[in-house]
Amino acid sequence: MQQPSRSIISNQQMMHPDLDDVIQKHLVSVYQKPILAFNQSAFKTADKMYQQYQGNFILDSGCGVGESTYQIAKKFPDAFVLGIDQSKYRIDTNSEWTLPENALLLRADLVDFWRLAAEADWQLARHYLLYPNPWPKKKHLQRRWHGHPVFLALKELGGKIELRTNWKIYAEEFSHALNILMEKNYQMEIFVPEKPITPFERKYQLSGQELYRVSKIT
Numbered sequence: 001m002q003q004p005s006r007s008i009i010s011n012q013q014m015m016h017p018d019l020d021d022v023i024q025k026h027l028v029s030v031y032q033k034p035i036l037a038f039n040q041s042a043f044k045t046a047d048k049m050y051q052q053y054q055g056n057f058i059l060d061s062g063c064g065v066g067e068s069t070y071q072i073a074k075k076f077p078d079a080f081v082l083g084i085d086q087s088k089y090r091i092d093t094n095s096e097w098t099l100p101e102n103a104l105l106l107r108a109d110l111v112d113f114w115r116l117a118a119e120a121d122w123q124l125a126r127h128y129l130l131y132p133n134p135w136p137k138k139k140h141l142q143r144r145w146h147g148h149p150v151f152l153a154l155k156e157l158g159g160k161i162e163l164r165t166n167w168k169i170y171a172e173e174f175s176h177a178l179n180i181l182m183e184k185n186y187q188m189e190i191f192v193p194e195k196p197i198t199p200f201e202r203k204y205q206l207s208g209q210e211l212y213r214v215s216k217i218t
């Protein structure tokens with residue numbers, strides 16, 4: 001039986017006051033952290049698939065055990081869906097479903113992988129970020145995706161971005177940050193999944209938590 005999940009507790013009660021400044025700082029500086037060899041090697045594998053694949057390419061960033069990668073690949077059978085997670089344990093845990101031919105899981109750190117893909121001019125059709133680690137302490141803003149320098153790579157990678165989270169402030173910040181980076185095209189909403197597509201989504205829903213989605217205004 002799944003353990004109930006507690007709602008997020010944070011010492012931050014509204015959007016972070018430094019968010020705009022942090023993004024502006026990243027917009028005028030160059031992020032120079034060296035790329036690690038294991039990410040370079042994972043990217044080489046991925047890039048081969050990207051170059052060979054003629055159709056739409058979708059990233060499931062932070063895919064965990066890959067249940068969402070499986071579900072997204074079923075939903076978009078004409079696209080290729082690549083699930084990326086830094087945890088070897090999570091990537092190797094998948095035992096309940098067999099990935100279809102249009103999906104693959106790879107271990108890599110997205111901080112390097114996104115930059116490599118952006119440098120290689122990847123253009124995604126869709127980009128999912130499902131239940132990223134919230135880093136709810138106020139001092140951890142720069143660990144959240146939108147507070148990290150690699151956030152800028154999301155624009156270069158393109159595609160319709162969809163983020164889901166159980167922390168309202170994360171969703172508010174992420175959509176605000178996307179709207180600084182791109183045209184004002186993203187919105188957040190309360191979201192009730194008909195059928196959960198990730199273990200975290202299932203856990204939060206079973207615990208009665210409110211879920212939020214950030215996606216492109218259609």
Ligand SMILES: C[S@@+](CC[C@H](N)C(=O)[O-])C[C@H]1O[C@@H](n2cnc3c(N)ncnc32)[C@H](O)[C@@H]1O
Pocket residue numbers: 061062063064065068084085086087090108109110111130131132133198199200201
């Ligand atoms: C809260 S879990 C959510 C997993 C999955 N999306 C789900 O909903 O079940 C966050 C995932 O992001 C992955 N992650 C966090 N930072 C990452 C990074 N820099 N690169 C790759 N994966 C990362 C973690 O390993 C973890 O599996």
